[in-house]
Amino acid sequence: MGKSQKKRTGRRHNPVRVPDDHLGHGLAAAKDSVPADRAAQVLPVMQKLSAPDAGDRTWACAAISNLISNDPGTRRxxxxxxxxxxLITRLSDSAEEVVVEASGALRNLCIDGGVELGREMYNKNVLSPLKACVQKMSTTLDRIISDIPAEPAEIPARKLVYPFAENVLTLFWCLSETSQKALTAINALDLPPFLMAFVLNRxxxxxxxxxxxxxxxxxxxxxxxxxxxxxxxSGEWVGALMDCARQAEIQPNGMNGVNGVNGFPKKDKAKPREDPERQTELRVLACGILRNIIPLPSLLPAAAIDIDAQIVLPTIIPLLSLPLSVTAARAVELQGKTTAKPLPKKNQPPGNDHLTEEEQELEGIERRLRTLLMALEVLAGVCAVLPDEVPLATETEEAGMDEDMDEDLPPEGGGENEGDEHEEEETPVEHPEASEPALPLPSVLQTLLALPSQxxxxxxxxxxSYLSPSPVPPITSALAQIHLRALEALSNLFLGAAAFGAPVPRETREEVWRVVWDVVSFAQQGTQHDADSTMNSTIPEEMREAAVGVLWACLESAGSDATADLGVPDDTAHKLMQICASSVDEATRARCVGSLARLGQRADPRHKEENKMIAVFLFHPFTPPCKSQSAQMTLAHMHGVIDMFSDETSANDVVFDELGCLGRMEQARHWLNREVRRWKGRERDEGRVMVTEWTRFVTWRKSLPEVGEQEDALME
Incomplete structure (x- = not known):
């Protein structure tokens, strides 16, 4: 079937946000879940937001950040x-401390609340005061970097400029993922010079x-x-990003070492540069930015560098060795030793976190997991090596396509005229896939093919990873996304190998199938109860969808002659049909169909009855009375039929004859012509191409000698 790698799913996942379902109560029950003491604390905090004393306003903003921490009920x-x-009003406050704390509270609200809070902020015009904040910060940073002595009036701004900048930058990041309107508005602010100044002066x-x-x-x-x-x-900007990505050698990930406090720096002094984990985080981000902006203009010297092979993969591959089970167990242990923080005292200095050693180590674990998550996100893009899609129909072809499809239909009396039959006899019919040219193998693919074991x-x-409620919500959130991104990277890798004909060792395919099939089977079982706690563990639907995508890609890379070597369980086809029937995701259902088509190519006689069952499943939409379904599923079944019976020399081809598949295809062709005319846009274009391929396939199968003639030819 058609190949489709997962490069992006809408806007990028926010790697810092902890979903509410990991916290033990969703938004629907949020109001009922607010503790009584928290509800009593909210009113005085809100009152002090507009107090005449700047200290009270500062305290109120800081208190809001504390109250909403991992608590969707209080946030609501x-x-x-x-x-x-x-809080947006406080961004224009006359006191610097109030502005900084207000921006921090908005940042935390935006991270914790996700898209909903981002939309509310955008609708309440948060970008206007943020634009003024950027101008103020730019002036202050320019004077600091230029070593201009501070005037007495600007000393407060200099002391707080870095935590202020972190808050505002994070707000821009979260708001950009809210909607296309918010992204367009942020683009209009001309932020690249402001953002790149931090990288240039890092x-x-x-x-x-x-x-x-x-x-x-x-x-x-x-x-x-x-x-x-x-x-x-800007060549200077690109060069700075490359330098940033190459700063130091990345060491394999591990559990040794404890990160420092994740607080704001005091005054203008930077955090110690010997913090290797924060440097690694920066390197991964620089790799991601470079991948986002390639291809580079040919006039830049950096355009001659293979960014994936020389920069991205050497940075990311060592990070894949982080032992997740050990890391997660240590996080749970540390969380049990921490206690809830009280509300900040009035006039407490910003950024004074006072973290215990356990809290510092827990933050270090979370940071390592978030860095690994970003690395996997970048790696999934590197693995998406399929060539760019080409238009399915050119403008000159499109005008006559409908007419051509009409000509494919036989006269109403049935059958084809003698002239057509004579013409078919004189014109040799090639295998529908015989004319497809081989694609040149990308150099980076050879390196990627060694990654499945990691x-x-x-x-x-x-x-x-999937406990609800979780004892360590940020860790659970990060782990769940790590599993998903690893599956997406594997899926992209195997699809690339299939597209370019790159050989994947049989042992690799077997191991991938075993591990991923266990995930699918666990997801099919539903909610699992943790015997050691009162919490439930449920693999989400998107994890099952990604796992099914890997199975399909694994079969695609194996080819039609290797499905028996994967050691697939006997109930695989039945379970895939169940997933196809129960899943609400069209892409997952289509991948199930594609996987079944590959499984149906097995030539072992003991799979004959199962192959028949698969063939009946694939032909079901085309069996009278034909029923319309989505274009994506119709196309998946069409691809599946052609894939399953594309090798006329296979021992499994007897299923094609015993079920009368050629007659079914001939009969379905005319219904498909009419069905495709109902579709719109790109789906209609793809449908036209697929109907043409279906017609060529039927013509090719009709041109083959009968089974008896093939046996006679073999005996001679």
Whole structure:
């Protein structure tokens, strides 16, 4: 069937946000889940947001950040009291401390609340005060970097400029993923010079602030042409990103070492540069930005560099060795030793986190997991090596396509005229796939084919990955996304191998199938109860969908002659049909159909009855009375039929004759012509091409000698 690699799914996943379902209660029950003491604390906090004393306003903003931490109920309660509107007003406060704390509270709300909070902020015009904040920060940063002595009036701004910048940068990042309207508005702010200034001066700016700028750049260069064109137009900027990505050698990931406090730097001093994990995080982000902006303009010297082979893969591959089970177990252990933080005291200095050693180590674990998640996201893009799609029908072809399809229909009296039969006899009919040219093998694919053994350990979920409620919500959130991204990278890798005919060792395919099939089987069983706790573990639907995609890609890379070598269980076809019937995701159902078509090619006589069952399943939409379904599923079944019976020399081809498949295809061809005319846009174009291929396939099968004639020819 048609190949489709997963490069992006809408806007990029926010790797910092913890979904509410990991916290033990969803948004629907949020109001009922607010503890009584928290509800009593909200009113005085909201009142002090507009207090005349700047200290009270600062305290109120800091208290909001504390109240909403991993607590969707309190967040919803504050939303109902217009906390977003009041905090946006505080962005124009006369006191620097209030502005910084207000921006931090908005940042935390946007991260925790996701798209809903981002839309509310955008609708309440948060970008206007943020634009003024950028102008103010740019002036202050220019004076600091230029070593201009501070005037007495600007000393407060200088002390707080870096935490302020981190808050604003994160807000831009979150808002850009809210909607296309918000992204367009952010593009209009001309942020590339402001963001790249942090990368260019990274040796003089706190590392956490540079990382925030890189995170914002990574998101804003993701499938955003105006921003991409601006960033890659400067050779200096591209060079700085490359230097940033190559800063130091990446060591294999491990559990040794404890990260420092993830707080804001004091005054203008940067965090120690010897923090290797934060440097690794920056390198991964730089790799992601570079991949987002390629191909580079040919006039730039950097355009001659193979970014994937020379920069991205050497950075990412060592990170794949992080032992998830050990990491997750350590996180749960540390969480049990921590205690809830009280509300900040009035006039407490911003950024004074006072983390315990356990909290510092827990933050380090979370940071490693988030870095691995970003690395896998970038790697999934590297693995998407399929050539760009070409138009399915040119303008000159499209005008006459409908007429050609009408001509394919036989006269109403039935049958074809003698002239047509004579013409078919004189014209040799080639195999429909015989004319497809071989594609040149991308150089990076050989390196990628060695990665499955490193990706597979990241797929089986530790118990904490899908617990609800979770004892460590940020860790659970990161782990769930890591498993998903590892599956997407594997799927893209195998589809690339299939498209370019790159050989995948049989042992690799067997191991991938075994590990991923276990995930599918676990997902089919539904909710699992953890014997050691009162929590439930449920693999989400998107994980099952991604796993099915890997199985399909694995079969595609194996080819028609290798399905028996994968050691697939006897009930595989039946389970795939169940998934196809129960899944609401069209892409997953289509991949199930494609996987079944490959399984149906098995030539072992003991699979004959199962192959017949698969063939009946594939022909079901085309069996009278034919029933319309989605274009994607119709196309999947068409591809499946052709894939399953594309080798007339296979021992399995007897199923084609015993079920009278040629007659079914001949009869379905005319219904498919009419069905495709109902479709619109690209689906209609693809349908036209597929009907043409279906017709060629029927003509080719009709040109083959009968089974008896083939046996006589073999005996002679």
């Amino acid at each position: 309660l504050l939303q109902g009291k217009n906390v977003v509107g009041q 040796e003089r700016i706190p590392l956490s602030t540079v990382i925030a700028a890189a995170q914002c750049l990574y998101v804003l260069t993701d499938d955003n042409d105006p921003f991409v064109e601006s960033v890659r137009s 990706l597979l350990p990241l797929i089986p979920p530790p118990p904490v």
